[in-house]
Structures are given as C-alpha cells and as structure tokens.
Amino acid sequence: GLQDRLQGVFKRLKGEGRVSEEALQAALREIRLALLEADVNFRVVKSFVARVRERSIGSDVLESLTAAQQVVKIVKDELVGILGEPGGDLRLTGHPSVVLLCGLQGSGKTTTAGKLAKKLRESGRQPLLVAADLQRAAAVEQLRQVGAGVGVPVLGPDDGETAVDLATRVSREARERGYDVVVFDTAGRLHIDEALMDEIAVLAKSLDPTEFLFVADAMTGQDAVKSAGAFGKLLPLTGVILTKLDGDSRGGAALSIRSVAEVPIRFVGVGEKPDDLEVFDPERMASRILG
Amino acid sequence: IADRAFLDEETLESLEEGLIAADLGVETSQELVESVRKEAKRFEGGDLSRLRDHLADRVAVLLLDAPQPPARPAGRLVTLLVGVNGVGKTTSAAKLAAWHQRHGDRVLLAAGDTFRAAATEQLELWADRLDIDVVKQKAGADPAAVVYDALQAGAARSADHVIVDTAGRLHNRQGLMAELAKIKRVIERTAAGWKKRTLLVLDATTGQNAISQAREFTRHVAVDGILLAKVDGTAKGGVTVAIARELRIPVMFLGVGEGAEDLVEFRPREFAEALVG
Ligand SMILES: Nc1nc2c(ncn2[C@@H]2O[C@H](COP(=O)(O)OP(=O)(O)OP(=O)(O)O)[C@@H](O)[C@H]2O)c(=O)[nH]1
Ligand SMILES: Nc1nc2c(ncn2[C@@H]2O[C@H](COP(=O)(O)OP(=O)(O)OP(=O)(O)O)[C@@H](O)[C@H]2O)c(=O)[nH]1
Ligand SMILES: [Mg+2]
Ligand SMILES: [Mg+2]
Numbered sequence: 001g002l003q004d005r006l007q008g009v010f011k012r013l014k015g016e017g018r019v020s021e022e023a024l025q026a027a028l029r030e031i032r033l034a035l036l037e038a039d040v041n042f043r044v045v046k047s048f049v050a051r052v053r054e055r056s057i058g059s060d061v062l063e064s065l066t067a068a069q070q071v072v073k074i075v076k077d078e079l080v081g082i083l084g085e086p087g088g089d090l091r092l093t094g095h096p097s098v099v100l101l102c103g104l105q106g107s108g109k110t111t112t113a114g115k116l117a118k119k120l121r122e123s124g125r126q127p128l129l130v131a132a133d134l135q136r137a138a139a140v141e142q143l144r145q146v147g148a149g150v151g152v153p154v155l156g157p158d159d160g161e162t163a164v165d166l167a168t169r170v171s172r173e174a175r176e177r178g179y180d181v182v183v184f185d186t187a188g189r190l191h192i193d194e195a196l197m198d199e200i201a202v203l204a205k206s207l208d209p210t211e212f213l214f215v216a217d218a219m220t221g222q223d224a225v226k227s228a229g230a231f232g233k234l235l236p237l238t239g240v241i242l243t244k245l246d247g248d249s250r251g252g253a254a255l256s257i258r259s260v261a262e263v264p265i266r267f268v269g270v271g272e273k274p275d276d277l278e279v280f281d282p283e284r285m286a287s288r289i290l291g
Numbered sequence: 292i293a294d295r296a297f298l299d300e301e302t303l304e305s306l307e308e309g310l311i312a313a314d315l316g317v318e319t320s321q322e323l324v325e326s327v328r329k330e331a332k333r334f335e336g337g338d339l340s341r342l343r344d345h346l347a348d349r350v351a352v353l354l355l356d357a358p359q360p361p362a363r364p365a366g367r368l369v370t371l372l373v374g375v376n377g378v379g380k381t382t383s384a385a386k387l388a389a390w391h392q393r394h395g396d397r398v399l400l401a402a403g404d405t406f407r408a409a410a411t412e413q414l415e416l417w418a419d420r421l422d423i424d425v426v427k428q429k430a431g432a433d434p435a436a437v438v439y440d441a442l443q444a445g446a447a448r449s450a451d452h453v454i455v456d457t458a459g460r461l462h463n464r465q466g467l468m469a470e471l472a473k474i475k476r477v478i479e480r481t482a483a484g485w486k487k488r489t490l491l492v493l494d495a496t497t498g499q500n501a502i503s504q505a506r507e508f509t510r511h512v513a514v515d516g517i518l519l520a521k522v523d524g525t526a527k528g529g530v531t532v533a534i535a536r537e538l539r540i541p542v543m544f545l546g547v548g549e550g551a552e553d554l555v556e557f558r559p560r561e562f563a564e565a566l567v568g
Binding site for chain 1 (some may be wrong): 316375376378417462494495496524527530
C-alpha cells in the first residue's frame with residue numbers, strides 16, 4: 001500500500017541519513033496520488049498534503065530509519081483528525097423529535113430511514129416513519145414496505161398534500177398518537193435545483209429537526225465537494241450518513257464531505273438489510289481511504 | 292486558467308486539475324496533459340480556447356477508442372440493464388422504453404428486480420404512464436424466471452424490443468454477480484435469434500470506483516455499452532474516459548433528468564467539450 005510506495009521513494013532518494021527535499025517531494029506526490037485515486041477531492045488533497053509536509057518537516061521523522069512508516073502514521077493521524085469523532089447515538093430532544101433525511105437521488109435515504117427506524121424501535125423508542133417523497137414512482141409504497149419489514153408504522157401523504165402540508169400534519173399527529181421520534185424520508189434532489197433546495201429548507205423550518213442528516217453515497221467522486229458543500233451551506237445539517245460502504249470504493253468522499261459540509265459523519269450503511277447500519281469509525285475509514 | 296496564453300508549468304498543472312476534477316482520474320489526466328505539453332510550441336502566445344479545443348479533441352480520441360454500436364440496431368432486440376444500487380437502472384429502463392417507442396418500436400418491459408421493496412411497483416407505474424406492457428412476478432421470485440417469461444411474451448406479442456431491469460447489486464458480491472450471469476444465460480438461450488446488448492448503468496457522480504464496477508460487471512456479463520445517468524447534475528462523468536481507454540466499453544446513452552424523455556444518445560465530441568469545460 002502507501003507504506004511500500006513510500007519505502008520505495010525513501011530507499012531510492014534518501015542518500016546519507018538525511019531525507020532530501022527531493023525525497024520529501026516524491027513522498028508527497030505518492031500521498032497525493034493515493035488520495036486522488038481514493039476519490040478525495042483535489043483541493044482537499046492539496047491542503048491535506050501541505051499539512052502533512054509541515055508536520056513531516058517540523059519533526060525529525062524524516063531522519064528516522066523508519067521514515068516511511070512514520071510518514072504513513074502522520075498521514076493516518078491527519079486523516080483521522082479531519083474525519084472526526086466516532087459516530088454516536090442520534091440526538092433526540094423534542095416531542096416528538098424529528099430526524100430529517102436529505103440527499104441526492106439514489107443515495108440510500110429510503111433504505112436508511114428503515115435502518116434508523118429499526119434502531120430506534122430496538123432502543124425502546126416509538127418511531128414513526130414519514131413518506132414525504134411525493135416525487136418518485138412508488139416511493140411511498142417503498143417506504144411502506146420498508147416500514148413493514150422493521151415493524152414501524154408509516155405515515156404517507158393524503159391526496160393532493162404537499163411535503164410541507166404533510167410535515168405540519170405529522171408533528172401534530174405524531175404527538176397525539178404517542179410517537180416520540182419521527183423519521184422523515186424525502187425525495188432525492190440535486191443541489192443545483194433551487195426550487196427543491198428551497199422546499200427542503202422550508203420543510204426543515206417547519207419540522208425543526210434535532211437531526212438533519214445528509215445521506216451520501218460512499219462511491220461519490222470529485223463532485224462530493226459540490227453537492228455536500230451546497231447542502232451544508234443551504235441547510236442546517238447536523239450530520240452525514242455515508243452509504244454503500246459494503247462496496248469496494250476507497251471512500252475518499254468521506255474526507256471531502258467532512259471537509260466541506262463541516263458536520264460529523266454519524267453512521268455508515270453497509271448493506272441493503274435493515275440491520276446494515278454501523279456507527280462511523282474514523283480509524284477504519286482512514287485505513288480504507290489509504291487502501 | 293484565465294487568459295494565460297502560454298504553457299507554463301502552472302497552466303499545465305491547472306489543466307490537469309481540471310481533468311481530475313471531472314473524474315478522469317490521475318493517470319488519464321496526466322496522459323492527456325502530457326500530450327498537450329508535447330505540442331506546447333503550437334499554442335505559445337495563442338489564445339487559450341484553442342488549447343481547450345485541442346484537449347477536447349484528445350479526450351474525444353480516447354472516447355472513440357471504444358467504438359459505439361448503433362443506438363437502435365435493426366431487428367429484434369433484448370436490452371439487459373445492470374449496475375450497482377441506486378444508479379438509475381429502473382428509471383433508465385423506462386426512459387429507454389420511451390425512446391424506442393418514439394422511434395416506432397413495440398417495447399416490452401421485464402421487471403427483473405424481484406428483490407428490492409416496491410421495485411416491481413416502480414417499474415409498473417412507469418409502464419402504465421408510457422402505455423407499455425410489463426412482465427412481472429411476485430416479490431421474491433427467481434429473476435431468471437421473470438426474464439424467461441418476458442422473452443416468451445415478447446416473442447408471442449411480436450415485440451421489437453424487450454428491456455430487462457435488474458436489481459442493483461454491488462460488484463464485489465460474488466453470489467449476486469453469479470445470479471446476473473445466470474439471467475444473461477437465460478437471455479442467450481431463450482432469445483437465440485434476437486440481437487442482445489447489456490448496458491451498464493453508471494451514476495455520473497461516481498468516482499474511480501466506476502472502473503472497478505465496469506471491470507467486474509463485464510467479467511460476468513460482457514457489457515456492450517454504458518448508460519451514464521444523472522448528467523444533469525454537476526458531476527461530469529469523466530471516469531467513462533478511463534473506462535473507454537482501459538476496457539474499450541463505449542458510452543451509449545446519457546440520462547439527463549428524472550422524466551421519461553430525459554435520455555439522449557451519447558455524442559463523444561460534445562461530451563469531451565463538457566469535460567474540458
Ligand atoms: N449495498 C448497499 N446498498 C444500499 C445501501 N443503502 C441503500 N442501498 C441500496 O441503494 C439503492 C437505493 O436506495 P434508496 O433507499 O432507494 O435510495 P434513495 O436515496 O431513497 O433514492 P431516491 O429516493 O430515489 O433519491 C437500493 O437498491 C438500496 O437497497 C448500503 O449501505 N449498501
Ligand atoms: N437527476 C437525475 N436523477 C435520476 C436520473 N436517473 C435516475 N434518477 C433518479 O435516481 C434515483 C434512483 O433511480 P432508480 O431508477 O430507482 O435507480 P436504480 O438503479 O434502479 O436503483 P436500485 O434498483 O435500487 O438499484 C431516482 O430518484 C431517479 O429519479 C437522471 O438521469 N438524472
Ligand atoms: Mg427514496
Ligand atoms: Mg431499480
């Protein structure tokens with residue numbers, strides 16, 4: 001992996017004991033390459049490599065016999081530093097508390113809504129799923145089936161109701177019927193679709209969610225900074241859920257998203273079944289990104 | 292890269308970054324910039340749009356390395372749509388059906404995703420909107436059985452084109468890839484006289500993992516072409532250049548929205564220009 005590549009670089013260019021500027025440059029190029037191959041956004045890579053350079057020069061790591069190993073450790077530490085804290089439980093305050101999901105088309109929101117609902121039910125809560133995707137063919141039916149699969153009731157829209165009408169109705173009905181958490185599924189949308197970004201901003205204002213989670217696909221490439229950046233800028237997000245980590249993508253999008261959306265990654269999706277949700281582990285993510 | 296009209300290292304570097312930003316990947320981007328560097332003298336003092344044009348030409352050349360089969364081959368056709376989860380297969384199946392229908396073809400849809408919640412319902416709704424027949428079975432049925440039924444129905448009803456939707460599956464799941472290979476074998480046995488094509492649906496927002504997807508899917512079911520969906524977003528789908536280069540698989544269609552009409556045929560030069568930006 002990266003360590004072998006760096007060993008190669010230092011062996012070739014290390015000369016008498018001291019690692020030359022040339023060797024350091026070559027090492028930084030390998031690190032840049034590894035991160036770009038992992039789909040980390042090129043601007044995020046640039047500033048990341050600059051920081052690794054600072055730390056490597058500032059220490060006596062480059063003098064050491066195990067320079068390659070030490071530089072990899074610096075890279076990994078920096079990655080973990082940016083990726084942030086391990087994910088934890090959902091924050092649930094409010095009667096009922098609302099967990100609102102958003103994201104691009106096909107990222108895994110509806111499936112993740114089911115996973116979160118199951119988790120909440122198993123932790124002793126009374127969750128209600130809300131099918132607020134009025135756009136996609138059979139979206140409400142999909143959430144109904146997902147809800148049935150995890151034993152959680154699903155509230156769908158009445159004829160002619162908009163997502164915002166539904167939101168208003170839900171807050172009242174949930175309280176009346178004794179639900180203490182509402183998990184709100186929404187339609188996939190592009191960050192450049194002004195009308196739909198406005199719609200979800202209005203929805204969030206009306207629901208005042210304690211968790212507003214951006215559901216993103218782990219195989220996203222360079223575009224992750226654009227989409228996550230826009231969602232983070234326009235909406236009061238509280239976290240990110242990264243899906244499809246059971247695939248073999250390196251997941252560099254995690255670093256890009258964390259850098260621009262400025263909210264923590266809370267959970268990761270690791271499969272299609274309702275149990276396939278794990279708490280985010282920055283150490284594991286860092287190792288995966290480095291390949 | 293503003294109006295700089297000479298090829299210094301900084302200009303070349305920002306050209307490379309522009310290609311990387313479009314998901315062409317480091318290797319392909321470096322190769323393209325190298326080919327431009329070699330001709331640096333030609334562009335010294337010239338205007339930058341000529342340099343961009345030249346770069347677009349070189350990208351188009353890479354794309355044309357994967358020759359495009361006809362979008363609408365003559366004779367009866369079976370199209371198999373495959374790909375990982377959530378990329379746009381079902382919606383693309385509907386769009387492709389609409390596209391062929393507009394060209395006068397008699398189309399039949401096969402609801403080959405018997406696994407995911409409401410997958411059949413989703414395709415049925417589209418079929419209903421387009422007034423196209425759909426062959427389906429109960430949830431949990433063997434997808435190969437649905438495909439077999441659809442091909443028999445297609446033959447009986449004199450369909451020109453049977454479009455098969457399949458369940459999303461990650462390419463590193465051996466069992467699911469084996470299931471897909473079986474579906475393809477059923478198509479080959481049952482639609483012996485028909486033209487057949489397998490289209491890999493890729494999400495334009497996907498990064499370098501798309502190469503791994505293309506490699507694995509084609510290893511199991513010989514992919515003939517790519518349908519690149521969600522190009523109406525900001526992602527440019529440059530990874531298809533690397534796929535054309537490495538695997539010789541051409542892009543055939545672009546998905547440009549969520550409606551039935553939002554499908555266009557792939558035009559390499561146009562796409563190359565959009566990538567170079
Ligand atoms: N392998 C895998 N598949 C997943 C994961 N999360 C979701 N999926 C699958 O990804 C596909 C898309 O999931 P959906 O839940 O429909 O995505 P969505 O964001 O609701 O889609 P839209 O509503 O159309 O925007 C489905 O096939 C899911 O089963 C995951 O963590 N791993
Ligand atoms: N903006 C945009 N959205 C698209 C496009 N194609 C598909 N979508 C959306 O992407 C989401 C997923 O589409 P599906 O057709 O369900 O994807 P799929 O590959 O069949 O998903 P699975 O069967 O769950 O694997 C839906 O919300 C579609 O409306 C496109 O070209 N542009
Ligand atoms: Mg959904
Ligand atoms: Mg589908």
